[in-house]
Amino acid sequence: MTTRCITVLGATGSIGLSTLDVIRRHPGRFSVYALTAGTRARELATLCWEFRPKVAVMASERAADELRELLADCPDTQVLGGEAGLCAVAAASDADTVMAAIVGAAGLAPTLSAVRAGKRVLLANKEALVMSGQLFMDAVIASGSELLPIDSEHNAIFQCMPADKIRDPKAAGITRILLTASGGPFRTMAAEELRSVTPSQACAHPNWSMGQKISVDSATLMNKGLELIEACWLFNTTPDQVEVHVHPESIIHSMVEYADGSVLAQLGSPDMRTPIANGLAWPERIEAGVAPLDLFAIGKFHFERPDLQRFPCLRLAAEAFASGGTAPAVLNAANEVAVEAFLDGKLCFADIPVIIERTLAATPVVPASDFDTIFTKDAEARSRAREQISLLSV
Numbered sequence: 001m002t003t004r005c006i007t008v009l010g011a012t013g014s015i016g017l018s019t020l021d022v023i024r025r026h027p028g029r030f031s032v033y034a035l036t037a038g039t040r041a042r043e044l045a046t047l048c049w050e051f052r053p054k055v056a057v058m059a060s061e062r063a064a065d066e067l068r069e070l071l072a073d074c075p076d077t078q079v080l081g082g083e084a085g086l087c088a089v090a091a092a093s094d095a096d097t098v099m100a101a102i103v104g105a106a107g108l109a110p111t112l113s114a115v116r117a118g119k120r121v122l123l124a125n126k127e128a129l130v131m132s133g134q135l136f137m138d139a140v141i142a143s144g145s146e147l148l149p150i151d152s153e154h155n156a157i158f159q160c161m162p163a164d165k166i167r168d169p170k171a172a173g174i175t176r177i178l179l180t181a182s183g184g185p186f187r188t189m190a191a192e193e194l195r196s197v198t199p200s201q202a203c204a205h206p207n208w209s210m211g212q213k214i215s216v217d218s219a220t221l222m223n224k225g226l227e228l229i230e231a232c233w234l235f236n237t238t239p240d241q242v243e244v245h246v247h248p249e250s251i252i253h254s255m256v257e258y259a260d261g262s263v264l265a266q267l268g269s270p271d272m273r274t275p276i277a278n279g280l281a282w283p284e285r286i287e288a289g290v291a292p293l294d295l296f297a298i299g300k301f302h303f304e305r306p307d308l309q310r311f312p313c314l315r316l317a318a319e320a321f322a323s324g325g326t327a328p329a330v331l332n333a334a335n336e337v338a339v340e341a342f343l344d345g346k347l348c349f350a351d352i353p354v355i356i357e358r359t360l361a362a363t364p365v366v367p368a369s370d371f372d373t374i375f376t377k378d379a380e381a382r383s384r385a386r387e388q389i390s391l392l393s394v
Contacts, residue, residue: 225317
């Protein structure tokens with residue numbers, strides 16, 4: 001049995017809590033070195049009292065001060081604040097495995113630190129790879145880091161491919177990747193009805209328990225667009241070799257087609273503890289607390305083609321990948337700003353793709369030559385997206 005010491009980036013989010021639940025079930029196999037969060041100091045304090053990490057980090061300096069007060073009687077745990085603290089624990093030699101579960105572009109810097117330190121990186125932050133693509137994968141290769149996908153779809157693809165051919169699917173005889181999507185809560189809703197969608201409706205996913213941002217992305221199909229880009233980088237392929245299938249039951253998490261006509265699929269209940277356990281213990285298998293799959297109760301599987309007219313975000317993601325350079329970083333930044341505005345009641349749900357498309361058109365694409373360029377273009381795109389939102393509301 002392999003024992004591992006874990007740092008969880010984004011411990012108070014959905015993925016972080018699921019990760020800690022799996023760790024909790026295997027006290028002899030896993031220990032916790034560091035836990036991090038954004039602003040939820042009280043929630044992180046509760047986790048620190050249970051798991052007793054050596055370090056706890058809040059992305060917000062103010063929240064770090066609050067956490068220090070809450071852990072005043074817990075001398076085992078040192079508290080740090082800010083991005084520097086996040087990057088420090090991600091790279092620390094005390095841990096061999098890092099769960100990268102910080103939501104959005106904020107996760108890129110600490111995830112990259114873990115990669116450069118040669119860790120086993122469990123990648124649940126798809127935006128980091130979407131933004132920096134080739135630069136990120138080059139860093140993985142240069143450091144010898146072990147990058148394991150945790151998104152249920154990418155983990156399913158990973159499980160359906162030979163372990164030694166992950167970056168060379170053609171050599172394995174793979175002809176297509178079939179990426180599944182639930183379709184979100186508005187799969188059957190008419191286009192005109194999408195204009196009246198509320199944040200609470202968009203965050204009520206029919207199958208998965210997720211945070212607000214990823215729930216909205218799932219509803220717009222941008223989540224699948226980001227996953228399309230992520231799949232291309234993870235498995236060294238192109239969008240024309242990846243076909244998105246809307247599968248409302250969310251039981252088949254993705255499939256891989258081979259040259260002989262075989263299609264291998266990974267099935268499971270819609271519970272993130274399955275791919276998390278796979279990443280934590282790989283190549284071993286461990287119990288994850290997930291109920292057995294009852295195919296008799298499910299009865300039937302359904303598949304549909306995605307509707308790119310009602311949900312153009314998937315098209316925009318494919319176009320950004322094709323444009324290359326900094327276009328995917330701009331796509332991601334514009335989406336994060338638009339989703340935040342929608343959740344704050346400042347933007348109509350149906351206008352999220354409008355803002356993204358206008359921001360892409362207004363932001364010149366340059367070669368993604370280094371990470372500074374990526375971060376600069378990310379900031380520029382956010383500014384332009386806010387401009388587009390203000391223009392739309394006039």
